Amino acid sequence: MxxxxxxxxxxxxxxxxxxxxxxxxxxxxxxxxxxxxxxxxxxxxxxxxxxxxxxxxxxxxxxxxxxxxxxxxxxxxxxxxxxNKENEPMVKMGWYVGAAVSAGLLLVILAAALHRSSEQIMRNPADNIGLVKNLGKVLFTDYLVPFELSGILFLAAMVGAVLLGKRQTTNENSHSDSES
Amino acid sequence: MNPDSIFNTLDISHYIYLSSVLFCIGLFGVLTRRNAIVLLMCIELMLNAVNLLFVAFSSYMGDAAGQLFVFFIMVVAAAEAAVGLAIIVMIYRNTRSTDVGLFDKLKG
The missing domain is CATH 1.20.120.1200 (NADH-ubiquinone/plastoquinone oxidoreductase chain 6, subunit NuoJ)
Structure with missing residues (x-):
């Protein structure tokens, strides 16, 4: 096949x-x-x-x-x-070559560094590990503090996004206030 | 355990190679694109490559901690996308462009 x-x-x-x-x-x-x-x-x-x-x-x-x-x-x-497509900023051809070379080198290094790691891990696959019951049990016991901290991070990100997205009507220097 | 499951028929090194390729594609995009929104998308692609590797190791080892780290990576990615897009919208209002080559004018 x-x-x-x-x-x-x-x-x-x-x-x-x-x-x-x-x-x-x-x-x-x-x-x-x-x-x-x-x-x-x-x-x-x-x-x-x-x-x-x-x-x-x-x-x-x-x-x-x-x-x-x-x-x-x-x-x-x-x-x-x-x-739109007309004002999509483009880079020169040399950038493509350099980026391809550096990304390819990183790929070679990663593959060379990691290709023996499968012999080093302990293989112990379980059927029910990805189910919500098992994950929730681990999340709310061992990882409770990171869970609460991620909630605070979300709150801060939400406040920051609203603050950044708001139009500044008091700023005299901003020339984009005239349009709605 | 089902003998035909992926853990018995596939070595984890293939997931390592797949994640490395995805990460390098994301890096290539970050280096070549000049649109700030596409740059953020390439970063999301790199984060997803790492997520895939976390899930692969977690499943092969039978340890749930790796999958929980993927949750936290998703939290950070969502926060990063929200704040980053807000910054991009604000810059677009001032410069009428999302070209990162024009973002070097932080002179107030």
Whole structure:
């Protein structure tokens, strides 16, 4: 069978192919709206990876938070700012070469540094680890303080976003106050 | 445990390679794009590569702590996206552009 080359499971191969293809589309497309849509597809395939890895609750949370909330926020901002393809800022060709070389070097270093780590981890997969009951038990006992701190972080981020997004009507120097 | 499950048929090194490739694609995007919103999206892509590796290690080792760290990464990513997009909207109001090459004029 064509899909079972290298001895890998076909589900993993197909999902990885979709993930990498969509990620490449995100970084190479000139239209930001298409980039957002491709990034949503990437997040969907990463959620499918989570299901494959028995992390069912995280898969759903990834869909709701990332693909649902954060990417809609990005899409709203893109549409509000009225950016189109004509004024999309581009870089010179040399930047592409340099970025490709540095990213490729990082990839080589990461693969060389990590390719033996599978022999060092303790393999002990469990069926029920990604379910909400198990995760909630760990979250509200061992990780209660980080959980509360992340709530405070959210509150601070919300206050900061509202403060930054508000129009400054008292500032005389701001020349964008005249339009509504 | 099902003998056909992914833990018996696939070595974790393949997830390491996949996450490394995704992270490097995100890095390539950060280095080449000049639109500030697309830069934030590339950072989200890099964060998701790390998340995938966390979940892979957590599932292979049977330890729930790795999946909880993914929760906290999602919290930080959401806060970062909200504040970052607010900053970008504010800069766009002043300069009519989201080009990061024009953001070097922090002279008040």
């Amino acid at each position: 064509l899909l079972s080359f290298l001895g890998l499971p076909p589900a993993f191969l197909i999902l990885s192919f979709i993930t990498i293809l969509c990620a490449l589309y995100v970084v190479t497309n000139n239209n930001p709206v298409y980039s957002v849509l491709a990034l949503i597809l990437t997040f969907f395939s990463i959620s499918a990876h989570y299901v494959l890895l028995n992390a069912q609750f995280l898969a759903v949370v990834n869909l709701i938070v990332y693909a649902g909330a954060i990417m809609v926020l990005f899409l709203f901002v893109l549409m509000l700012l009225n950016l």
